[in-house]
Amino acid sequence: MELRKINRQDAAAQWAYTTALPENENGLTNPFHGVSFAEYEKTVLPKLISYEHPVDMPDWFVPESYYYLWDEDELVGEFRIRHHLTDALRSGAGHIGYSIGKAFRGKGYDRKGLALTLRIAKETVPENEIYLRVNKDNIASQKVMLHNGAYIAGEDEGHLFLRVKKTDIE
Numbered sequence: 185m186e187l188r189k190i191n192r193q194d195a196a197a198q199w200a201y202t203t204a205l206p207e208n209e210n211g212l213t214n215p216f217h218g219v220s221f222a223e224y225e226k227t228v229l230p231k232l233i234s235y236e237h238p239v240d241m242p243d244w245f246v247p248e249s250y251y252y253l254w255d256e257d258e259l260v261g262e263f264r265i266r267h268h269l270t271d272a273l274r275s276g277a278g279h280i281g282y283s284i285g286k287a288f289r290g291k292g293y294d295r296k297g298l299a300l301t302l303r304i305a306k307e308t309v310p311e312n313e314i315y316l317r318v319n320k321d322n323i324a325s326q327k328v329m330l331h332n333g334a335y336i337a338g339e340d341e342g343h344l345f346l347r348v349k350k351t352d353i354e
């Protein structure tokens with residue numbers, strides 16, 4: 185299993201994943217649900233690749249890297265890392281967002297994918313802890329975070345805020 189950064193060679197598989205991902209599932213948003221392959225190749229893919237080194241983006245936009253989790257030749261999930269915190273991210277979505285394709289859920293992919301993503305975040309983000317947020321009713325995602333060493337740092341009405349200390353990441 186490996187995490188591969190978003191790229192042009194894997195366009196077909198990345199598009200199939202992106203177009204099928206719901207617009208909003210448990211707070212993970214995807215404005216590209218239903219996009220055609222032609223549109224994905226022409227505008228969406230270049231835009232998502234550019235997020236790592238944003239150009240012409242608003243001041244609040246933090247660089248973000250997209251990765252896909254591959255099991256052999258199957259793309260099973262997506263993991264996004266925001267490179268540093270802002271006040272909005274600190275009290276909001278945090279550093280990492282992820283999803284696993286519907287056909288591949290319940291097989292441990294997220295657990296493994298988050299572990300690999302945390303290893304990258306440990307080397308790339310400046311903060312000492314990796315911040316995560318999850319809806320209170322998203323038990324599967326909470327379990328995955330806790331399995332990966334996260335502790336509950338706070339909550340609001342609908343969310344839990346979890347953090348993983350860099351020293352706890354293998």
Ligand SMILES: CC(C)(COP(=O)(O)OP(=O)(O)OC[C@H]1O[C@@H](n2cnc3c(N)ncnc32)[C@H](O)[C@@H]1OP(=O)(O)O)[C@@H](O)C(=O)NCCC(=O)NCCS
Pocket residue numbers: 209210211212282283284285288289290291292293294295296317318319322323324325327328331
């Ligand atoms: C959340 C999500 C990423 C989990 O992916 P996954 O690959 O199915 O997760 P895993 O198989 O690695 O682990 C799921 C764990 O939750 C448990 N689980 C799943 N559904 C559950 C439920 N309804 N109640 C309790 N536990 C549940 C599983 O038993 C497993 O626990 P275990 O490792 O102790 O056996 C996936 O459901 C998803 O993409 N959801 C939509 C987007 C989303 O919610 N993203 C996260 C936002 S914070």
